[in-house]
Amino acid sequence: MIVQRKELSWWERLYIPAIIxxxxxxxxxxxxxxxxxxxxxxxxxxPEGYRGAPYLVKDQDARTKCVSCxxxxxxxxxxxxxxxxxxxxxxxSTGNVEKEPADFEINMLRCIFCGFCQxxxxxxxxxxxxxxxxxxxxxxxxxxxxxxxxxxxGTHQDDIMKWAKKNQEAKAQGIA
Amino acid sequence: MAKQATEKSAPPVETITIKIDxxxxxxxxxxxxxxxxxPVATTMIQACKIAGxxxxxxxxxxxxxxxxxxxxxxxxxxxxxMGRDRKPILNDDGTPQVRKMTLPYExxxxxxxxxxxxxxxxxxxxxxxxxxxxxxxxxxxxxLLVNHPLDCPICDQAGECKLQEYSVEHGQAESKFAETKVxxxxxxxxxPRIMLDDERCILCSRCVRFSKDIADDDALxxxxxxxxxxxxxxxxxxxxxxxxxxxxxxxPVGALTxxxxxxxxxxxxxxxxxxxxxxxxxxxxxxxGSREEKIYRYEPRDNDAVNxxxxxxxxxxxxxxxxxxxRLTAPKRNGREGITWKNAIDDLATRLSExxxxxxxxxxxxxxxxxxxxxxKKLADHLDAITDAPARVGxxxxxxxxxxxxxNANGALVTGFCSGEPGSNLSKIATDIRSGKIKQLIVIGxxxxxxxxxxxxxxxxxxxxVSDILPNETTKxxxxxxxxxxxxEKRGTFxxxxxxxxxFLKAVEAPGDARPESEFLAELLTIVSGESYPSNPExxxxxxxxxxxxxxxxxxxxxxxxxxxxxx
Numbered sequence: 188m189i190v191q192r193k194e195l196s197w198w199e200r201l202y203i204p205a206i207i208x209x210x211x212x213x214x215x216x217x218x219x220x221x222x223x224x225x226x227x228x229x230x231x232x233x234p235e236g237y238r239g240a241p242y243l244v245k246d247q248d249a250r251t252k253c254v255s256c257x258x259x260x261x262x263x264x265x266x267x268x269x270x271x272x273x274x275x276x277x278x279x280s281t282g283n284v285e286k287e288p289a290d291f292e293i294n295m296l297r298c299i300f301c302g303f304c305q306x307x308x309x310x311x312x313x314x315x316x317x318x319x320x321x322x323x324x325x326x327x328x329x330x331x332x333x334x335x336x337x338x339x340x341g342t343h344q345d346d347i348m349k350w351a352k353k354n355q356e357a358k359a360q361g362i363a
Numbered sequence: 364m365a366k367q368a369t370e371k372s373a374p375p376v377e378t379i380t381i382k383i384d385x386x387x388x389x390x391x392x393x394x395x396x397x398x399x400x401x402p403v404a405t406t407m408i409q410a411c412k413i414a415g416x417x418x419x420x421x422x423x424x425x426x427x428x429x430x431x432x433x434x435x436x437x438x439x440x441x442x443x444x445m446g447r448d449r450k451p452i453l454n455d456d457g458t459p460q461v462r463k464m465t466l467p468y469e470x471x472x473x474x475x476x477x478x479x480x481x482x483x484x485x486x487x488x489x490x491x492x493x494x495x496x497x498x499x500x501x502x503x504x505x506x507l508l509v510n511h512p513l514d515c516p517i518c519d520q521a522g523e524c525k526l527q528e529y530s531v532e533h534g535q536a537e538s539k540f541a542e543t544k545v546x547x548x549x550x551x552x553x554x555p556r557i558m559l560d561d562e563r564c565i566l567c568s569r570c571v572r573f574s575k576d577i578a579d580d581d582a583l584x585x586x587x588x589x590x591x592x593x594x595x596x597x598x599x600x601x602x603x604x605x606x607x608x609x610x611x612x613x614x615p616v617g618a619l620t621x622x623x624x625x626x627x628x629x630x631x632x633x634x635x636x637x638x639x640x641x642x643x644x645x646x647x648x649x650x651x652g653s654r655e656e657k658i659y660r661y662e663p664r665d666n667d668a669v670n671x672x673x674x675x676x677x678x679x680x681x682x683x684x685x686x687x688x689x690r691l692t693a694p695k696r697n698g699r700e701g702i703t704w705k706n707a708i709d710d711l712a713t714r715l716s717e718x719x720x721x722x723x724x725x726x727x728x729x730x731x732x733x734x735x736x737x738x739x740k741k742l743a744d745h746l747d748a749i750t751d752a753p754a755r756v757g758x759x760x761x762x763x764x765x766x767x768x769x770x771n772a773n774g775a776l777v778t779g780f781c782s783g784e785p786g787s788n789l790s791k792i793a794t795d796i797r798s799g800k801i802k803q804l805i806v807i808g809x810x811x812x813x814x815x816x817x818x819x820x821x822x823x824x825x826x827x828x829v830s831d832i833l834p835n836e837t838t839k840x841x842x843x844x845x846x847x848x849x850x851x852e853k854r855g856t857f858x859x860x861x862x863x864x865x866x867f868l869k870a871v872e873a874p875g876d877a878r879p880e881s882e883f884l885a886e887l888l889t890i891v892s893g894e895s896y897p898s899n900p901e902x903x904x905x906x907x908x909x910x911x912x913x914x915x916x917x918x919x920x921x922x923x924x925x926x927x928x929x930x931x
Contacts, residue, residue, distance in 0.1 A: 256516035257629045275558075275625040277550060285549065286517045286626055309516045353512070357546035 233317045238300045240318040242340030243291060243333065244311075248351065251337060252312035255288035259304035259313060267297035268304060283354045291333040295321045311343065376402070381410060382461075382488040388414040390483065397426045398576050404482035407489055408436055411478060416491050419500060419529045421507075421615045422567035423479035426671055428576055433507070433567045435529070437475035437499040440464055443486040451486075461488050475499045500533040508538065510545045510590055511616075512562040520617030522630040526565065545590040553583075554602035556622050556676055557611065564594050564618035570610035577673065578762070580604040594618070605675045605760065612662060612672075623680055624660045628652075633659060636870035637924050639857055641730060641850050642678035643757070644767035646859030648925070649674060651682075651851055651870040658682050658851060658871060666925050669863060675764050682851070685871070689834055691846035692875025698839070704876065707843055708883060711828055712890040720747035723827075724792045724801045726816075727752045728808035729769035729785050731880060732855025733864075734900055736771070737778040737907040738884040739807060745892050748805075749795070750780050751788035753814040765860050770850075773858035773931050777913045789815050796824050803827045807880060808847060810835035830880055846877035853879035854900040856922065858929060864917065865926035 198204065224231065233239065246252055260268045271290040281287050302315050318339070323329040331339075357363075376391040390410045393402035406429070411418050421433035441461040444452040451459040464474040473495035483489075490496055507526065515521045547561035566585065571594070575581045582602045587593050596602045611621045633652035640647040640661065647670035652660045661682055663674035693700045694707045702710075727739045729752045736752075743750045752775050755768035775781040782788070793816050795801040804811075804824045808831055812818050821840050829841030838844055852873040856866045873879070881903055885896040897903050901919040908914035913929050921927060 254517045255626070256521070257632070258516075261629070261631060272628060273626050275622050275627065283549060284517065353546070356543050360546050362546045362548055 227320075233319065237317055237319075238302045238315045240295060240300065240321055240339075241293060241298065241302075241304050241313050241315050242318075242331075243313055243336040244340040244343035245337060246343060246345040246348065248348075249342075250284070250350075251287050251333075252310050252343065252345070253288055253291060254284055254286045254310050254312070255291075256286075256309060258307045258309065262303045262307045264301060264303065265297045265299050267294045267299075268292065269294075282350075283357065284350045288333060291336060292330050293336060294330045295323075296326065296329045311345065314340065314343065316340065379405075379483055379485050381483050381486070383411055383414040384416060384490065384492055386414065390414075396428075398428055407438060407440070407476065407478035407481045407483055407487075410483050411438075411489060411491055418478045418491055419525075419533060420479055421525060421565060422569060424569055424572075424613055426577070426673075427569060427572045427613075429480045430568050430572060431477050431480040433565065434477060434503045435500065435507075436478040437496070437503060438478045439473045439475055439490040439493045439495040439499070440481075441488040441490070442484070459486055461486065463490075497533065500529075501535055504530055504534040505539070507565050508534070509540050510562070511565065512544065512546075514563075518560075518563065518617035519620050519625055519630070520563075520614070524617060525615035547591075547593060551595075553596055553619075554607055556680075557602055557607050558620045558622050558625060559594060560618050560620065561593055562618075563616045565616055566592055566594070567615060569613045569615070570594070570619055573606075573610055573613060574602070574604070578604050578606040578609070580606075583610075605677060605764065606673060606762065608676045608679050609663070609673045621660070628654055628659045634870070636851070636868050637664060638851060638867040638870060639770070639865050640674060640678040640681075641770040641857075642675075642681045642768065644765040644769060644772055644860035645670065645763050646770055646857055646863065646865055647674040647678060647763060648865070649679075653851075653870045656871045658685055664924075668925065668928075669859065669861075669865070670763055673763060675760075675762075677764070684833065685849045685851055687833060690874050690877065691831060691834060691838065691844065692877055693846060694876065695841070695844040697842060698844075704845075704878065704883065707845060708887050708890070711843055711887055714827060715742075715746065715887075715891050718746055718803060721749075722800070722802040723748035723805065724795065724803075724824075725750045725805045726789070726792065726807070726809055726811055726814075727775070727780055729753075729755070729772040729775045729781070730850075731771065731774075731808050732850070732853070732900075733771060733774035733778060733858060734855055734881045734903045734907055735807070735884060736775050736780040737911070738881060738888055738896065738903070739805075740778045740780045741896075742805075742884070742888055742891070743780070745888075749788060749792060749801070751792060752781055752785045753789060753809055753811075754784065754786035767860060770859070771857040773860065773862060774856070776931060777858055777911060777929070778907070786814070792816065793820060796820055799823070806830075806837055806841075807884075808832070810837045812836040830883075832877075845880075845883060846873075846875065848873040848877055848879045852877070853881070855879075855881060856900075856904060858931070862929050862931045863926045864914070864922060864929045866919070866922045 243253055255270055255272050257270050260270050269292040270288050273286055273289050304313050305315050378389045379392050380389050390405055390413050394405045394409055396403045408418050418436045420436040422430045441463040444460040444462045446452045454460050466472045466474045549560050551559040551561055553559045571583045574583050582596055585592055586595050608621055611619045632654045636651045638649050638651045640649045648664040648666040649661045650664045661679045663672055665672045694702050694704055696702050723746045725739055725743045725748050756766055757768045759766040772785050775785055804826050805828045818836050826841050828843050829838050830845040830847045831838050832847050832849055851870045854869050856864055858864050882898045885898040889896050904919040908917050
């Protein structure tokens with residue numbers, strides 16, 4: 188296709204009016220509200236439902252909610268999650284939940300923040316939170332382990348508390 | 364495949380024609396009882412299986428006596444209608460009229476029968492996919508789930524749980540049960556290898572029947588009634604026979620769990636590799652479950668000619684050495700690393716060509732594959748060497764365990780590596796070393812210091828080549844040490860005590876630079892003898908079979924997953 192070049196008029200060939208109108212736009216923006224932010228001191232407030240980095244959470248009784256079912260590890264498209272199961276040794280501290288991961292790693296360099304882990308989790312133990320800017324000085328540092336993930340994840344108000352409820356029921360029936 | 368499986372020429376069994384799902388099927392009138400082997404009437408579930416239709420079931424197991432307590436296999440069925448004169452009522456077109464069974468007191472309601480315990484009869488019609496059957500299944504599942512804890516996220520069975528599978532396939536999405544579930548203890552120690560989660564048990568009694576009728580240890584039973592019905596052992600008597608872990612396999616839910624596998628890995632991550640157990644000469648067929656080069660469990664694999672679908676606990680748990688940290692991982696010369704495989708093999712070939720005939724002994728192992736023993740035999744022929752492999756004798760039992768703890772003693776016989784009983788030449792080799800007649804020793808896969816050739820005696824010979832998997836007294840003294848592979852890390856064949864040739868496949872990679880023995884032995888032999896030996900197990904097996912009388916017309920491809928019988 189041949190594009191016909193438009194012949195410029197005398198007024199247009201002067202250039203001065205075009206420069207002036209350009210400056211007018213620039214000057215107008217001096218007095219408008221700023222659209223940029225002083226990152227990293229100022230940060231963008233993410234909207235509700237934003238998918239940031241996935242972190243592990245504890246419930247209001249400070250129990251690690253993850254039970255190491257490894258569904259997130261299975262569903263994770265970039266294989267960013269690696270869970271070390273607890274193994275057969277009976278852990279008295281977990282009570283009727285029996286299982287808690289020995290380690291939980293998320294490679295934040297691999298994570299694509301898709302949210303499948305949160306969606307698949309049967310225990311509501313992992314949530315995509317609002318962090319979008321993760322930095323580190325080495326690859327190892329960007330692999331977040333269980334303790335770090337729990338610290339960043341914080342507490343999730345669990346309305347169901349199914350394990351505590353089961354425990355209560357069992358106790359009421361005389362099962363320790 | 365003429366040699367496939369054991370073909371017993373049993374007399375032909377009378378057949379019955381019945382209709383399943385509208386299709387006419389001819390099924391044998393009787394089938395062997397799983398315990399006694401005597402012919403008993405064929406049941407509906409067996410007939411459906413022949414017709415290629417699976418009827419969902421929990422308590423039924425093809426290798427166990429029928430219990431009929433789970434009710435999952437309920438199916439709607441019809442029988443030819445009989446007149447008052449006890450003659451079949453015919454339709455207008457002359458075919459016998461079939462009436463669907465209904466409740467006697469409620470003629471509008473279909474009456475199901477449990478397919479596992481109802482014998483078939485001529486003219487019967489089974490409707491395994493009818494709406495009534497589906498409704499029965501839904502109701503049975505609902506009742507089974509009443510007290511089931513639904514703790515799938517922490518249940519080891521999740522992923523291979525029949526309750527999960529059938530709930531998805533035949534169940535309802537929502538529970539109508541609003542009451543509090545009955546809770547039971549969750550960590551009951553039944554024995555050294557078994558942990559019971561009482562809540563999950565659906566009381567199918569497979570484990571009870573297995574222990575009583577197969578393992579001959581009537582250890583398990585149910586106590587209490589109704590919703591409080593509980594599986595237990597006799598007070599003070601642990602469930603500790605050598606076959607307990609089979610109950611974990613046959614448990615359709617996650618009630619019986621293996622203490623070894625418990626909470627180690629979710630089953631859907633495990634890669635399943637067909638293999639053979641190496642703990643004794645029975646050669647039980649197994650499936651190796653591995654993930655990321657780590658073996659997590661052995662499970663028995665169905666093979667009616669060898670182990671049916673069972674295996675002993677001892678064999679099942681004998682896998683941890685494969686992943687040991689101190690595995691040999693690099694070829695060494697005089698105890699030092701830093702040589703390449705090529706250098707090591709070239710040097711060996713040069714060294715072997717300098718040997719005088721009859722001055723070498725080769726000690727192999729009846730734990731090596733048949734192909735490896737064949738290569739060792741060829742090497743021995745070339746060097747005119749004396750050969751043997753140590754015997755390993757243990758205790759046998761009535762079910763599966765054999766007294767011969769070597770998995771491939773018959774392979775050593777068939778290839779000619781052992782001329783008689785394994786171990787019969789060892790004392791002669793020891794004497795010849797002492798007298799100085801034998802100057803060089805090649806040891807593959809054995810610690811000879813444990814088999815009559817002491818560490819002191821080893822000083823008298825040149826230990827030209829030693830290959831092993833784990834370090835031991837013999838590997839310490841090796842001039843050239845080549846790291847070998849465990850059976851799970853290579854492909855090959857074993858011949859079991861009954862002469863069944865079975866093949867196993869590779870589940871995991873060998874650590875470091877370790878290689879399968881058949882590979883480097885074939886390379887070495889190719890240089891030494893000038894004849895070409897394939898280093899892949901298929902080629903090697905076919906070459907060996909062509910040269911070995913007992914394996915005359917077997918090809919690698921003929922062995923299949925279940926193996927073939929060979930004449931020793």
